[in-house]
Amino acid sequence: MIIRVQPSLLATVTLGILVSSCGVSEPELPPHLEFSQPVLELGLERTGQVEIRNTGGQSIGPVELIPGEIRDLGGSMVPGSRLSLDPVEVPTLNPGDERLLTLELSLDGSMNSGEYDTWVRARGPEVSALLAVRFTVLSELETAVTSVKILAPSFDPRAGDVINLPLEARDKAGTLLQGVPVYWSVQPSQAGYVTKNGRFVGYKTGPMSVIAQAGTVADTLVLDVLHRNIDGSFIVARTGREVRRYTSDLWLHGDVLYSGTWGTRQTGTQSSFGNTLNIWDISTSGTTLQNIEKSFSIEIDARVVNDVKVRTDGELAIITHEGSNDALNGITILDLDNPLEPTVVSRFTTELESGVHNVWIEGDYAYLVVDGVGNGLRILNISDPENPSVVARFWAGESFLHDVYVRDGLAFLSHWNAGLVILDVGNGIADGSPENPVEVSRLSELGGQTHNAWYWPESGYVFVGEEDFDSPGIMHVVDLRNLLEPREVATFRVPGQTPHNFWLDEGSGTLYLAWYGNGVRALDVTGDLLGELDHQGREIAGFAYNGGSGTCNRGSGDTCSWAPQFHGGLVWVADMNEGLLGLEPPR
Template identity: 30%
Template sequence: VKLPTLALVFSLVATILPAQDPSLPANLDVTPGSLTLEVGATTMLSALVTDSNGQRIDDATVVYFSRARRSVGINAAGQIEAYRPGTFVVVALVPTDPEANPRRAEPILQVEIPVTIPNPPISNISFQKLQGNFYAETTVPLVVKVVDSSGVQRHDVKVNYTTSDESIATINRFGHLHLHTTGEFRATAIAEAITATARIVVLPNPASSLELTSTVDDAVTGEVVRFNTVIRNLAGQVVSDMPVQYAVFGEPNADIIASGSPAQITRDGRFVAERSGRFTIVSTVGTRAVQRILDIRPRDVTQQIEVVGHGPVRDRHTSDLWVWEGVDGRDYAITGTWGADGHAYIWDVTDPAHMSIIDVVRVDARTVNDVKISEDGRVAVISREGASNRRNGIVLLDVSDPVNGVSIISRYDDQLTGGVHNVFLYENHVFALSGGRRYDIINIEDATQPTRIGRFELDTPGHGIHDVWVEDGIAYSSNWSDGIVAVDVGGGGAGGSLQRPVQLGRAAVHPNGWNHAAFPYRSQSTGKFYLFGGDEAFPYGDETFSEGQPERAAGWIHVYDWDEWNDPKEVARYQVPEAGTHNIWIENDILYVAYYNGGLRVVDVSGELLGDLYQQGREIAFWEAFDPEGFIKNAPMAWGPQPHKDHIFVADHNSGLWAVRLLPKTPGPTRNLGEPR
């Protein structure tokens, strides 16, 4: 085990003015005051609390927390462990209330300790995808995999390339291998002091003619068009293993000024346009090229949105929602509350224009963050955080007859005392997050006697979990820095079950660790399986979370083509500038996004998905909940959407429950970002 390197060994001292009582804490001295740790290393902080006379206070409480707990951890004793490279801060404080949560404690004294975790050295570099033939007069993009000593694949390391014979081949700084003539040489890739070498034989170029085909000759913005290059030799035979380079140049419609980047084409020939116009696709094989022209029309999906009803909640923050048809045929909704007194509201939404609260459940909690309803509409599960006795867990409710009252069936908090942030109900089982670390699987076939039967937790350093969604026997958990993890709980074909979950695959979502939500979806128009992953981030520091001020989020929706568990491919995104995603729902090839300060977004996700969906004119409608009497006035903060019976219900963090609907499509100019109206 490598010992931690202490970059700067000195003390940080926090001091307050002399107190009236000289025995009260006046100074907090933490050693070391700054440190550098290698990934995987640990060290201890030492804290000394003294009074105004400089006397040690032996029974003073010092608590610790990390401002980036998924990158550097610290326990109650002050032991720090380095998980991921970067520069971070841990905090030591003397709390006013020793029983308070360290992150929320009001400090008497507080000290910040900078922690630097350098990147581990590179341990391996290897060439990838070098199978097949290499031909003279062609260019091949080289792919290398760089791994450091902690086992992490690195994308931030400069790789240098050389060849043993530059008359045969050269490699530019981007890793493009240019093959000049026939012969044999060695290609070398160097990352730090580690090298990889590949022997390559260059064959004569057999290409004699090229033909470029496409699936269609005209399309709309956002529609994926596939191009294919047929290569033939002198004998007219097809050559299938030669590298093809695609390029596109376009002429946007004349009335689109300063259009930006109007289109893209991938290495395998998939084209998509963000702007309407005429585009020329060029296919190059060695010294030969062929081109084809494609006409692109604006996508016309815009609809108007209409507010139908509002169920105001203005004295506290609203959290999530669930809307369902009750056993009696009426429509109901349940909403939670955040940072308040543990309320959950049950609504009659049969008439969305006149929604009303018909019952209120209050539990011992500050936050009821999540609410879900069983498939038969009889049982609700609500989550608890911030219980007064720190026994949080879940509460099961009887919602079989909401009009005549909702009652508590049972409470379950065994090994869930750290707080339950999110839950999911699947076939009489509750998937409950435990302390942001794992999910437990709880059998509620007898709702009066919930029983844990399984659990799943990652084994990665500093791992966390925010959400879980279950469909067709597969659980999709959202794990911040660890991305989205698919787990077989009975339907994944890997032998998993509710009692014994088995991991299927993982899709890394964001290098900053923003993965917050996931929604699996089988496209109705293409049959392709997509995984939609949402970010959550508040990167603007003091600009947000100020009392009474609107909050500002960041992040976007990542779209994965995940037909193969071991090979998820991020193919598209939906990103609204200057706002951030929260919860999502997809139904009938329409994506509904609660985009926090960007409001509700309704997006066309039909067809194959590629590129920037926002720029392609796929947005059907958007709506923001401005409420002049809201908990924070006129501050839209969409938390969760759910379509139900031709309406879209939206929980807004600052104003409660809303019902809106899309109006029928009317003829006229389309509203497409960057397109003239």
């Protein structure tokens, strides 16, 4: 007898014989435990259910189910309350098996209202899984709420406008309840921001919902947020080229612009140091593009002239020394009897030998930022410019001081990783004076690298720069309406670079920010400020006037903005690579 076998069947039989004879098989997966969800949100409920599963390839047993301690959001254990589980053990979970677990909370009646958490651990011989459990406890007042109503504003807000949303909570008798905790939210969540007190700001335009929940009752208010409509643009009106040296800070007074120089710049085979103060005549009027020329320069013993300031009476200026050959550094005081050709009055170096990074002049006193940890601030009496003297010192106890700004008898110290430190130097709030500075308050939680600050008394805000090249940096808005309790309320970011120095045109409420390779930015800071300003349509214009890579690229012609100053109707900008620009503002 002849038996015919189909080729496909023969192949199957042959493969089966080979597999059987060689003992080849799929590797067995290890055991694996997991809950059906990583977090169980119970809310106001006291019971809940979740599944425990074996998603591996081997049996697990026994599996213990262990409840955790109940803790508040601060991490403190809550005595008298516990989490019960049913079952507390599963003898065996085979591959693919799942088992329903029931959780029940027993809470102590004296627990404060708020959010709490605990956990459940499933533990087998070699594997385990963790479930986070969260729940909420209401106060007696919250349980009495039967209705809530958000009172709508009488107008449609623009993006960036901060509005207060009053809320009425009533009990079943219609009585208005006071002090009820309210939980606020915005939908979509990226459309705006609302505080726990019902202060709202819109990020996007169009309709969005603000939701307020008190106890188990909620109300939703739909707002139609309008566009801010403040777009504008800068126009280059004046230029002053300085390509032999890097340009640092600038200061303008009358028809004269003073600019410092920084570091070492290589041009071909020639090295030029930052040892020069340049003086520019900007008296020519008009808005058509015009060049300004240096009228005079002063060379000093330094490798960095980081800062220059002119006293408000225009009679005296101070420039700073860093990297001096004689290792004395200090400051040079200038007589501005002829503002276009200043003359040296004196050089002062006592207690300033490590270098002076920034200066502020207020009347007969100069506030000096001395380089190095532990040095901090020196205050000089300059009533006799030929013989200045150190009359006061301050250091925050950590980090180094980077900048100082004085206004209304308050000194604002940008104290790097120590944050923003505020001193009374004549304000009276802490009985301080220039010769006896007294700390009023400080705000350390600004991300570190606190670089510069500008105080606007009319608004009560301080605009603080964070010069972080890794993050990159941020402009922080600090509410200082209570001088004793500064608090951050808003931020502004520009991707890719970090900010440097700022100038505020208080008449229009426009903050000008030098942002290195991202150029100069104009920001609307009128009204109340809250949340992320870069999401609110508050940026009027951003201008990288020389283009470039967005990274400064020192030694090229790329945009590298160091500092702005609004003066004579123009925004003057010190650019490290190219020198000076006078820009027509965007509004």
